[in-house]
Amino acid sequence: MKLYILFLTFFFATCLASYSQSDKALFKKYEYGKSFLNNKQYKQAYEVFKSLSSVSENNRYRSYSLYFYALSAYHSDKKAESRDILFELLRKYPDWDKKDDIYYLLGMIDLDNQSYASGLENFSKVKSNEFEAEIIQLIKNNVKDVAVDDLEFLYRKYKYDVLGQKLFNALLEINIYPDYESLYEELLPIYGQHILSKDSLSIADEDIIYKDVYNVAVLLPLMFKEFETDSLLPRQQMVFDLYEGIKMAVNDLEKENIKLRMFAFDTESDSIKTRKILSDTAFAEMDLIIGPLYTKTISLAGDYAGLFRKVMVNPVSSNELIINGNPFAFLTTATDNSSAEEAVDYAMDSLKSKKAYIIYGIKKSEEDAAFHYGEYLQERGGEVKLFQGFENDEKYFNKLQKALEPLATDTMPHVYVSSSNPVVASNVISALQNLMARSAVFASSEWLNYDQFSYEQLERMKVHFMYPRYLNEKSYDYRKFRSNYVKKMNLVPSQYASMGYECMYYFGKQLQKYGSGLFAKIHEGFPETGKLYPGFDYTKGNDNSYVPILKFKDGKLIKLNSVLSSDNMKKEKP
Structure with a gap:
């Protein structure tokens, strides 16, 4: 209202300087109007200006009288009348120099009447910046619901x-x-x-929410209608095993007084069905999401998790794309890059080998992992002596053996092979055997499945296996899990049943420990041993960066590195 009073004062001062004897009576009414408006006696001002504005002939004050009539009517709770007067003023005086005041008052009336579109339209016609602060405050206070x-x-x-x-x-x-x-x-x-x-990877302790019971959503392509447990397809069996493992973990956690309420959602491996699940208001109550498994549904769930700050865990994948750029997405398995870094750390810290001969296969992912290995090795002060890709050519073996010749006399460098292709594996092992090399070799655990190698041969060639999904089936906890699973399902648990169990068991405990701060606090903790699997380490990122490294000793496969140590990664004596 400050603007109105200033405007009113200015106008009266102008009139006082220029009035004549003929309009003395009209001006006297302005004096009354001025007095009433200045004292906020709006009803009296209303009567004065209503009367004054009705004089149409020889009334030099009529345009202003109409406006002040409208203004006093507004403050006398006669908003409809005020609005009509303002439109009359616009019609009779379209070129009036105070039109901003008209549109401003019209906007106020419309906002009071919750006619927001009309009010904002009127505000948009105000040209002067003098009204801007008041318009913003009016919108802030009046535009509601x-x-x-x-x-x-x-x-x-x-x-x-x-x-x-x-x-x-x-x-x-x-x-x-x-x-x-x-x-x-x-x-x-x-x-x-x-x-x-706020740092998206941190949360204040006072902002963390803890619950007595946590809700866990399991997003899997269950396709219950197609489940016939006597004749499941391999992919269905994988999902079924994961699901049963998750359920067993929920039951075991309850025995430890960790209460989880599990909700199974059947994605049917369909993006439309998954989108419908995620859009359900009930899904907003979930505290943890396990799954989904396939690309077209993972991206949807990942977007949802990032948007609503809910932890999403993939229990089977090692694909770095799932977690890239999303602090709420996690993998229970190490990515290829984490596996490469673990191998570098072990080679340099335990074997004191700072030089590497790097060989990679034909897949783009294998080349990428090899490149990351070399990059990380150099960051740690190591040296890449060879970086060579496999070539599907009969002359390649000779080329490879020639490149590896220095290893015939120098045992300190190690060999890193980024390939799960048995042909690549055969070429590397054969070349090293011909050279009688004794350098350590780091390779994928899939090499253990190749018929062309005996365990004795792999031991003699010092092959170290990077085994992210290593499971010690002789451990007490695994044997107990296996026994319970057989009793319940009359089946021996598959790898996927174990993975489902371990994912739910570990993240269920983390949920109880960290509550809604899990996504951030898990990075501040220490690596931990798992229930069935050797361990979990999320101190470096959102994948489980702990990768067991194994090799044969006296014909037995032994684990060389532990997840637990004062420096977060103890290297055991090989």
């Missing part, structure tokens, strides 16, 4: 930041997935600075 779609329309048309903030705040109160996901992501960097300003 507007549907998201309507609010978005107003924001896009009128571009007020205060509307953008209201729209973003409204999105925070609803399930935005999937209809408003893109809108949220658009507004987040503009109006979500209070969220982005």
Whole structure:
């Protein structure tokens, strides 16, 4: 109202300087109006200006009288009348020099009547910047309880930041997935600075929420209608085994007073079905998501997890793309890069081998892992003596053997082979045998499945196996799990049953330990031994970076490295 009073004062001062004897009576009424408005006696001002504005002939004050009539009517709770007067003023005086005041007052009336679109349209016609602060404050205070779609329309048309903030705040109160996901992501960097300003990988202790019972969503292509347990297809059997392992872990955790409420959602390996599941308001109550398994559904769940700050764990994959750029997505298995780094650390710290001969297969992923190995080795002060890709050519073996010749006399370097192809493996082992080389070889655990190698041969050639999914089937905990599984299912547990169990058991305990802060606090903890598997290490990232390294000794496969130590990675004596 400050602007109105200033305007009124200015106008009366101008009139006082220029009035004539003929309009003395009219001006006297202005004196009354001025006095009443200055003292906020709006009803009296209303009567004065209503009377004054009705004089149409020789009334030099009529345009201003109409405006002050409308203004006093507004403050006398006669808003409909005020609005009509303002439109009359616009019709009779289209070129009036105080039109900004008219549109401003019209906007106020419309906002009071919750006619937000009309009010903002009137505000948009105000040209002077003098009104900007007051308009923003009016929008902030008066625009309330507007549907998201309507609010978005107003924001896009009128571009007020205060509307953008209201729209973003409204999105925070609803399930935005999937209809408003893109809108949220658009507004987040503009109006979500209070969220982005917080380190996405940290959370204050006082902000962590703990529960007596946690909700766990299991997103798997269960396809219950197709389950016939006597004749499952291999892919169905994998899913079935995972699911049963997860359920057993939930039961075992309950015995340890860790209470989880598990909800199974059948994705049917279909993106549309998965999107429908995620958009269900009930899904917002989930505290942990296990799965899904396949590419077209993983990306949807990953987007949801990142958007709503919910931990999503993939129990089988080692694909780095699942966790890249998403602090809420986790893998229970090491990525190829983590496996490579573990091998470098072991070679340099335990074997004191700083030089590497790197050979990779024909797959792009194998070349990428080899490159990362060399890069990490050099970061640690090592040296790459050879970086060579396999060639499907009969002359390749001779080329490879020639490149490896220095190993015939120098045993300190090691060989890193990034390939699960048995042909590549045969070429490398044969070349090293011909040279009578005694250098350590680091290779995939899949080499253990190749018929062309005997265990004695692999031991003699000092092959070290990077085995992210190593399972000690002789351990007490595994034998107990196996016994319980056989009693329940009348089946020996597969690798996938073990993976499902271990994923649920480990992350169930982390959920109890860290609550809603799990996504961040898990990086601040220490590596831990697992229940069935050797261990978990999330101190470096969102994949389980601990990779067991094994080799044969006296015909037995032994594990060389432990997940536990004061420096987070103890190297045991080989």
